[in-house]
Amino acid sequence: MRVRTFGATAVAVALLTVAAGCGGGGSNNSTTSSGSSGGTAGGTATVLMGTAPDYLDPQLGYTTQSAEPDWIIYTPLLTYRHANGTSGGQLIPGLATALPTVSRDGLTYTLTLRRGLTYSNGTPVKASDFPYTIMRAIRVNWGGKSFYTNYIAGASAYDGGRASSISGIQADDATGRITIRLTQPYGAFANVLAFPSSGLVPRGTAMRNLSNTPPPGVGPYKYSSVSVNRGFTLTRNASFARFGIPNIPTGHLDTIRVTIVSNTQSEAQQVLNNQADVFDAGDTLPPSLLPQIESQASSRFARVPIPSTYYFFLNVTKPPFNNAKARQAVNMAIDREAMVRLASGFLKPTCWFLPEGIVGHPGNSVRCPYGTTPDLAAAKRLVQQSGTAGTAVTVWGEQRSPRREYVDYYTDLLNKLGFKAQERIVSDTVYFPTIGNAKTDPQTGFADWIQDFPNPSDFYLLMDGRSIQPTNNQNFSKVNDPHIQGELNRLNPVPATQLNSVANDWSTLDQYTASRAYVAVYGTETMPKFFSNRLDFGAAVFHPTYLNDWTSLQLR
Amino acid sequence: MATVDSTVRAGAPAARGADAGPAQPAGIGPYRLALRRLRRNKVALAFGALFLLIVVLCLCAPLYAAHVAHTGPNDNHVTETVKVGGVAKDVVSPTGQPIGPTWHGRFLLGADQNGRDIAVRLLYGGRNSLEVGGIATLVTMTLATIVGIVAGFFRGFVDGVLARMLDLIWAYPVVLLGIALGTSLALGGITIGPIALHGNSLLVPAFIIGVVYIPYVAKPIRGQVLGLREQEFVDAARVGGAGPLRIMWSEILPNVSSTLVVFVPLMIANAILLEAALSYLGAGVQPPNPSWGTMISDGIRLIPSAMHLTFVPGAMLVLAVLGINVFGDGVRDALDPRAKVRLEEHAEEASR
Numbered sequence: 001m002r003v004r005t006f007g008a009t010a011v012a013v014a015l016l017t018v019a020a021g022c023g024g025g026g027s028n029n030s031t032t033s034s035g036s037s038g039g040t041a042g043g044t045a046t047v048l049m050g051t052a053p054d055y056l057d058p059q060l061g062y063t064t065q066s067a068e069p070d071w072i073i074y075t076p077l078l079t080y081r082h083a084n085g086t087s088g089g090q091l092i093p094g095l096a097t098a099l100p101t102v103s104r105d106g107l108t109y110t111l112t113l114r115r116g117l118t119y120s121n122g123t124p125v126k127a128s129d130f131p132y133t134i135m136r137a138i139r140v141n142w143g144g145k146s147f148y149t150n151y152i153a154g155a156s157a158y159d160g161g162r163a164s165s166i167s168g169i170q171a172d173d174a175t176g177r178i179t180i181r182l183t184q185p186y187g188a189f190a191n192v193l194a195f196p197s198s199g200l201v202p203r204g205t206a207m208r209n210l211s212n213t214p215p216p217g218v219g220p221y222k223y224s225s226v227s228v229n230r231g232f233t234l235t236r237n238a239s240f241a242r243f244g245i246p247n248i249p250t251g252h253l254d255t256i257r258v259t260i261v262s263n264t265q266s267e268a269q270q271v272l273n274n275q276a277d278v279f280d281a282g283d284t285l286p287p288s289l290l291p292q293i294e295s296q297a298s299s300r301f302a303r304v305p306i307p308s309t310y311y312f313f314l315n316v317t318k319p320p321f322n323n324a325k326a327r328q329a330v331n332m333a334i335d336r337e338a339m340v341r342l343a344s345g346f347l348k349p350t351c352w353f354l355p356e357g358i359v360g361h362p363g364n365s366v367r368c369p370y371g372t373t374p375d376l377a378a379a380k381r382l383v384q385q386s387g388t389a390g391t392a393v394t395v396w397g398e399q400r401s402p403r404r405e406y407v408d409y410y411t412d413l414l415n416k417l418g419f420k421a422q423e424r425i426v427s428d429t430v431y432f433p434t435i436g437n438a439k440t441d442p443q444t445g446f447a448d449w450i451q452d453f454p455n456p457s458d459f460y461l462l463m464d465g466r467s468i469q470p471t472n473n474q475n476f477s478k479v480n481d482p483h484i485q486g487e488l489n490r491l492n493p494v495p496a497t498q499l500n501s502v503a504n505d506w507s508t509l510d511q512y513t514a515s516r517a518y519v520a521v522y523g524t525e526t527m528p529k530f531f532s533n534r535l536d537f538g539a540a541v542f543h544p545t546y547l548n549d550w551t552s553l554q555l556r
Numbered sequence: 557m558a559t560v561d562s563t564v565r566a567g568a569p570a571a572r573g574a575d576a577g578p579a580q581p582a583g584i585g586p587y588r589l590a591l592r593r594l595r596r597n598k599v600a601l602a603f604g605a606l607f608l609l610i611v612v613l614c615l616c617a618p619l620y621a622a623h624v625a626h627t628g629p630n631d632n633h634v635t636e637t638v639k640v641g642g643v644a645k646d647v648v649s650p651t652g653q654p655i656g657p658t659w660h661g662r663f664l665l666g667a668d669q670n671g672r673d674i675a676v677r678l679l680y681g682g683r684n685s686l687e688v689g690g691i692a693t694l695v696t697m698t699l700a701t702i703v704g705i706v707a708g709f710f711r712g713f714v715d716g717v718l719a720r721m722l723d724l725i726w727a728y729p730v731v732l733l734g735i736a737l738g739t740s741l742a743l744g745g746i747t748i749g750p751i752a753l754h755g756n757s758l759l760v761p762a763f764i765i766g767v768v769y770i771p772y773v774a775k776p777i778r779g780q781v782l783g784l785r786e787q788e789f790v791d792a793a794r795v796g797g798a799g800p801l802r803i804m805w806s807e808i809l810p811n812v813s814s815t816l817v818v819f820v821p822l823m824i825a826n827a828i829l830l831e832a833a834l835s836y837l838g839a840g841v842q843p844p845n846p847s848w849g850t851m852i853s854d855g856i857r858l859i860p861s862a863m864h865l866t867f868v869p870g871a872m873l874v875l876a877v878l879g880i881n882v883f884g885d886g887v888r889d890a891l892d893p894r895a896k897v898r899l900e901e902h903a904e905e906a907s908r
Contacts, residue, residue, distance in 0.1 A: 263856065263857070264857060265856060265857040265858075265859065265860075286857040286858065287649075287651050287652030287653050287669075287858065287861070288653070288857065288858040288859065288860045288861035288862065289860060290651055290652075291651075291861075292860075335634070335635055337634075337635050338632070338634035338635045338648075338671075340650070341634050341635065341648045341649070341650055341651075341652050342634060342648075342652060342669065342670065343652070344651050344652035345650055345651045345652065399838055401669075401857050402652070402669070404843065405669050405670055407843075408630075408632065408670050408843060408844045409632045409634065409670055411630070411844055412630050412631060412632045412670075412844065413632075415630070422754070422756045422842075423756065423842060423843050423844055424742075424755060424756070424842075425742075425838065425842065425843055427739075427838075
């Protein structure tokens with residue numbers, strides 16, 4: 001059996017194709033946060049978030065707000081380079097000694113745990129903590145658990161209650177050797193091991209939501225206090241520096257205080273006035289302050305494009321969107337330029353599910369199946385033909401701006417098309433768990449996706465019929481299309497290093513998805529990197545997946 | 557017997573004031589007398605007229621929308637342009653900044669983030685706010701009257717149970733209780749027997765506001781009924797063979813009617829304010845339907861550059877509440893002049 005190693009260089013070569021959308025904003029250089037920039041070590045910074053993280057439990061969190069802290073608190077076996085742009089998509093060893101060795105058939109991954117590691121509470125890290133961590137993510141119903149259950153042997157049986165452990169993961173505490181056996185090859189499986197949800201927690205950690213008292217982890221920082229929906233504090237994990245893990249910075253700040261501010265106006269104003277230090281990149285700057293920020297704070301503000309997809313999901317299992325014509329009508333009528341304005345310009349219009357910067361994005365030269373300019377009259381005719389006119393539709397949305405405005409626009413559009421649409425706005429913190437719950441079974445509403453890793457299969461989790469789950473579901477449209485499933489079975493095993501060889505296949509699949517109108521995509525986001533003048537703006541890393549890299553923050 | 561009965565029933569406000577207050581001219585009923593006093597209170601009448609004007613304007617919202625603004629309250633015009641002084645201007649700029657007041661038909665008071673006509677939403681929002689306020693007041697007054705009269709009339713166990721229930725509602729801060737109910741009911745709606753209300757129905761916040769204010773009316777009514785039930789005319793009715801229901805309906809209710817009349821404008825004002833607060837916090841009128849509260853909430857993030865988005869609905873809210881409150885004070889003074897005297901005495905004592 002020939003053994004294949006995921007070489008960093010090879011991965012970087014594969015990721016070169018991702019370059020198009022990952023730069024910009026003056027922050028797409030590839031400096032890492034460990035580079036010296038003359039900043040001050042220590043001190044405290046205040047990060048403001050417009051939305052509280054969905055969970056502070058690493059095996060449950062699945063929003064950018066939870067990923068930002070989890071990434072630097074719960075280091076998985078593999079992780080990403082702390083760098084801007086495409087370099088930030090490069091996998092590096094985390095708690096493992098090296099990148100995994102993969103069997104020739106792509107079914108067996110072998111890693112070795114570093115020696116001498118301890119959790120932030122002093123408990124020694126053992127290899128057996130890894131299978132326990134994966135079991136915990138499955139048991140607590142993490143939104144992306146299908147990444148485990150679809151591929152790891154025995155994970156599905158464990159999920160279904162037919163097994164007490166995952167037979168496909170073997171861990172030897174004595175040697176630190178961890179072997180993972182897959183049921184089918186998955187080219188991006190190494191990326192799955194880099195999820196914050198794969199970040200190790202001690203064996204025996206309760207199999208329930210521990211957001212109020214997060215478990216200990218291994219990382220540059222640790223949670224020191226949590227005030228539910230109000231904020232939390234990270235302090236430096238003193239023991240982490242001793243481990244000397246290459247390419248994972250130990251951080252500059254002693255304390256990072258995160259405060260939840262439900263009003264983005266106040267959030268932006270405080271950062272502009274230097275009363276707080278970081279405006280969360282997941283929030284949108286209010287249009288009223290944008291000119292002021294661009295003129296008064298141009299040295300500490302940048303727009304950074306991120307591979308992301310903003311869309312309205314259309315539940316194909318319920319009327320009216322179980323009718324293809326009704327879905328097509330929505331895609332035909334949507335005014336993407338209007339969405340850009342609602343986003344204060346922080347959105348680039350597109351109709352493709354795979355965003356720019358991800359292999360397989362069809363590109364601007366390919367015509368959108370339902371046109372790029374809205375045709376309301378034709379869309380109305382389609383609705384009439386479909387026989388779904390007059391159907392009551394509940395549109396689900398979040399409170400925060402501009403997502404509320406997106407949903408307001410969309411609801412009005414559905415009413416103009418002839419549906420009887422009404423809104424249901426839910427608190428931001430519970431929005432995704434609410435619409436991802438089978439009991440809710442929403443018809444349509446707001447959704448977005450920011451890359452977990454630079455691979456089209458990450459986005460196609462949302463179109464994979466196998467990822468439909470009763471809670472924390474992410475396939476909101478409930479797409480279970482045999483053609484897509486067949487293509488995913490064929491394309492998912494392609495190793496990340498060979499993604500370019502199947503770029504056209506992914507592109508064709510994405511065009512098929514757009515033609516079936518399973519979702520109504522309207523844009524890809526540009527995110528704000530906006531700091532107070534207390535922080536060294538140039539030295540701070542804006543990671544393509546985890547956004548502001550808090551380990552790179554340092555006082556001037 | 558008949559004389560006692562008719563005197564008390566017809567003279568509800570005077571029954572309490574037979575030995576005090578201005579003498580009642582012969583042949584004039586107490587309500588006509590109150591109306592005469594109210595007519596002399598020009599300030600109250602002016603504010604009453606202001607409130608009436610706001611109500612009429614809001615009722616005319618569909619006419620304004622159809623014939624002047626040519627758009628509905630929830631119609632988005634994000635990428636459209638409007639001519640101002642012969643120049644075409646974006647309703648919403650590419651950076652998301654909505655147009656300000658144009659001072660003519662379309663977008664008279666400007667647009668919001670979604671390019672919706674503020675003037676149209678203001679009038680429709682007023683309709684919603686007033687509708688919620690009116691229905692909530694109806695709910696409060698109806699239930700509070702029943703509870704207050706029953707509790708005060710029967711006393712004992714019935715009073716104990718009802719009074720504790722009122723205490724339970726009273727113990728919760730009104731806004732917090734409203735938010736809790738509003739948030740949960742906005743998701744699932746309300747189903748009471750055959751009546752099912754969707755989460756985004758205006759009746760949901762109206763019902764919530766109506767319920768949370770019940771103790772504020774029921775308790776004073778109960779106290780009044782506790783005194784009334786000992787009066788001779790109640791004894792006379794009982795001796796005459798009237799049952800509890802008949803006594804409550806024919807003897808007690810007319811004698812608390814002036815109190816109820818005084819409460820109505822006060823409750824409308826409170827209900828409108830609470831509706832605005834709940835809507836501002838997302839627990840009242842559900843988007844995209846406008847109300848003054850939701851409009852203020854929507855405009856908050858644009859305060860530095862588009863203050864009118866919050867100022868205009870805020871001003872309407874203040875004017876409407878001020879109008880109904882001052883008018884309500886005038887009604888109270890007209891129905892019970894002693895109350896004004898008492899208030900003035902209290903004010904004098906306090907100033908000493």
